[in-house]
Amino acid sequence: MPVLELSGISKHFGAIQALNDVSLELEAGGVVGLMGDNGAGKSTLVKIMAGNFRPSHGTIRIDNREVHFHKPIEARDNGIEVVYQDLALCNNLTAAANVFLGREIRKGFGPISILDYAAMYKRAGELFKELKSETRPRDLVKQMSGGQRQAVAIARTRLSDAKIVLMDEPTAAISVRQVAEVLNLIHRLKDQGIAVVLISHRMPDVFAVCDRLVVLRRGTKVADKRVADSSPEEVTGLITGAIERA
Amino acid sequence: MTVSLDDTINRQTHSSLSWLFSRQTFWVFMAVVLACLVLSVMTDTFATQKNLFNVTRNFAFVGIIALGMTVVIVTGGIDLSVGSTLCLAAIICGMTMSAGYPIWVGAGAAIAASLAVGLVNGLLIAYMGMPPFVVTLGMLSIARSLAMVTSNNKMVYQFGPDQDILLWLGGGTTLGIANPVIVLVVLALITGFVFRWTRFGRHIFAIGGNEHAATLTGVPVKRIKVIVYIISALTAGIAGILEVGWLGGVTTNLGQGMELSVIAAVVIGGANLAGGVGTAFGAVVGSALIEVIRNSLILLGISTFWQLAFVGTFIIIAVMFDRIRSLRQQE
Numbered sequence: 333m334p335v336l337e338l339s340g341i342s343k344h345f346g347a348i349q350a351l352n353d354v355s356l357e358l359e360a361g362g363v364v365g366l367m368g369d370n371g372a373g374k375s376t377l378v379k380i381m382a383g384n385f386r387p388s389h390g391t392i393r394i395d396n397r398e399v400h401f402h403k404p405i406e407a408r409d410n411g412i413e414v415v416y417q418d419l420a421l422c423n424n425l426t427a428a429a430n431v432f433l434g435r436e437i438r439k440g441f442g443p444i445s446i447l448d449y450a451a452m453y454k455r456a457g458e459l460f461k462e463l464k465s466e467t468r469p470r471d472l473v474k475q476m477s478g479g480q481r482q483a484v485a486i487a488r489t490r491l492s493d494a495k496i497v498l499m500d501e502p503t504a505a506i507s508v509r510q511v512a513e514v515l516n517l518i519h520r521l522k523d524q525g526i527a528v529v530l531i532s533h534r535m536p537d538v539f540a541v542c543d544r545l546v547v548l549r550r551g552t553k554v555a556d557k558r559v560a561d562s563s564p565e566e567v568t569g570l571i572t573g574a575i576e577r578a
Numbered sequence: 579m580t581v582s583l584d585d586t587i588n589r590q591t592h593s594s595l596s597w598l599f600s601r602q603t604f605w606v607f608m609a610v611v612l613a614c615l616v617l618s619v620m621t622d623t624f625a626t627q628k629n630l631f632n633v634t635r636n637f638a639f640v641g642i643i644a645l646g647m648t649v650v651i652v653t654g655g656i657d658l659s660v661g662s663t664l665c666l667a668a669i670i671c672g673m674t675m676s677a678g679y680p681i682w683v684g685a686g687a688a689i690a691a692s693l694a695v696g697l698v699n700g701l702l703i704a705y706m707g708m709p710p711f712v713v714t715l716g717m718l719s720i721a722r723s724l725a726m727v728t729s730n731n732k733m734v735y736q737f738g739p740d741q742d743i744l745l746w747l748g749g750g751t752t753l754g755i756a757n758p759v760i761v762l763v764v765l766a767l768i769t770g771f772v773f774r775w776t777r778f779g780r781h782i783f784a785i786g787g788n789e790h791a792a793t794l795t796g797v798p799v800k801r802i803k804v805i806v807y808i809i810s811a812l813t814a815g816i817a818g819i820l821e822v823g824w825l826g827g828v829t830t831n832l833g834q835g836m837e838l839s840v841i842a843a844v845v846i847g848g849a850n851l852a853g854g855v856g857t858a859f860g861a862v863v864g865s866a867l868i869e870v871i872r873n874s875l876i877l878l879g880i881s882t883f884w885q886l887a888f889v890g891t892f893i894i895i896a897v898m899f900d901r902i903r904s905l906r907q908q909e
């Protein structure tokens with residue numbers, strides 16, 4: 333049974349048809365590579381799942397139950413976590429502060445409750461360890477490498493008991509070594525039975541970690557198949573339109 | 579492997595001394611201390627109890643508003659309307675009291691007026707998405723104009739039955755310390771606590787660091803933005819009430835240009851106008867430095883016309899300091 337099921341999703345922004353009748357199912361522990369040219373609608377699709385946009389048409393089901401997200405927080409409450417394209421990190425805050433942003437742990441002192449630094453440092457440290465990342469909870473994010481920043485953004489998705497993690501181009505702006513780190517992080521998520529959607533332009537990354545491939549072209553889904561049954565050449569053809577559909 | 583990973587994750591990066599030396603606020607604090615020492619040696623008028631009392635009382639008003647301004651600047655905003663808000667609050671307090679009402683009504687009305695100013699600023703900025711600079715520039719005119727209309731642009735110098743309490747509040751002392759200074763210290767401690775220990779404090783720094791990220795992670799950005807402008811206006815209102823009590827009279831040019839001293843104090847104290855950086859202590863130290871400069875010019879017999887040049891130089895040095903540090907970090 334799919335953990336998340338999108339059926340007949342369309343989205344238009346004024347005259348622009350960003351998505352056209354897209355259906356998609358995510359399985360627990362499955363990694364789906366979402367590919368397509370710039371403007372194909374990948375980010376829009378992710379943002380619909382994440383509650384940033386509401387679809388113009390179509391339904392979203394989680395565990396066979398129809399859901400309507402008005403705000404990102406509602407998607408999060410339903411077990412959907414997002415690693416945004418720009419990572420959504422605050423450079424002026426520590427790694428732990430970023431992990432817990434919007435979900436700070438507090439302890440009560442009479443009528444007021446104050447931040448529980450010790451608990452947040454501890455939990456953040458545990459998450460970085462779980463992700464096998466050399467990231468220190470007390471360091472400022474602005475001093476961190478691209479790979480560590482990824483770890484912070486991904487650790488955030490592990491705070492709650494998320495079932496689905498959406499990643500919008502996590503490997504777009506980082507070095508080769510750091511890409512390997514991120515791909516490792518994705519393997520960790522998969523091992524824990526989490527459904528992952530990975531948007532990436534990098535063919536080798538998709539073929540290294542994904543089980544399934546979905547290709548969007550001008551808002552329409554043109555392929556949805558097992559990675560093992562496809563090839564980089566075919567995917568390129570699907571993205572550019574040289575191959576109509578597969 | 580696990581052991582070394584544990585070590586890495588738990589290692590401390592900075593010693594506390596190197597942290598201290600990297601703080602602009604620390605250096606400004608040292609500059610204030612140094613200036614005071616030099617003045618104590620060079621003049622026999624500086625280190626007198628009376629002069630020290632005056633210096634601390636004089637910067638208390640700017641310092642109180644600088645605390646509120648720091649909250650706004652940390653979110654990446656700016657509030658140009660504080661000088662006018664101070665004037666409006668002072669006039670309303672004075673008018674109400676001279677009409678025969680007790681001080682709590684006068685002060686209450688003044689606070690209510692400043693909260694209203696902050697609310698309007700905040701709503702326009704947060705919910706209409708208007709630039710803080712423009713909104714508060716407009717409010718700078720509006721609030722002063724309202725003060726003129728309310729008082730018919732006349733001086734208010736009689737404050738009814740509670741006049742003595744008002745004069746004591748702004749001009750009196752408690753245990754030898756000027757009352758506005760006590761208010762400043764209390765508010766600075768509260769601000770420092772809020773910055774470090776509350777979720778609200780954490781969120782204002784997040785908004786200043788990356789507003790988009792704060793929104794995406796579920797921080798109530800709009801609501802917090804409204805609150806910060808209310809806080810800034812509230813500090814202006816409190817300073818306004820105290821200043822009437824100190825001066826013993828109020829005209830509608832009270833607080834003119836004060837927003838610039840306040841912003842200067844905040845920036846000199848180490849806050850970054852781009853947002854995400856600032857401390858309560860820095861706001862106080864920055865205000866102190868400006869007042870010590872002014873006082874030293876007077877005591878050393880230098881024309882006070884030089885004061886603005888000194889303040890301006892310190893602002894530029896403060897920003898340069900920040901620039902150099904961020905360039906060093908990029909390397």
Ligand SMILES: Nc1ncnc2c1ncn2[C@@H]1O[C@H](COP(=O)(O)OP(=O)(O)O)[C@@H](O)[C@H]1O
Nearest residue numbers: 345348350368369370371372373374375376377
């Ligand atoms: N908020 C928006 N308002 C208007 N148009 C948008 C918005 N977001 C995306 N679009 C448009 O929708 C289309 C798909 O964009 P996007 O999903 O970002 O593509 P991708 O992530 O695949 O590059 C583009 O034509 C883009 O211009």
Ligand SMILES: [Mg+2]
Nearest residue numbers: 374375417500
């Ligand atoms: Mg995109």
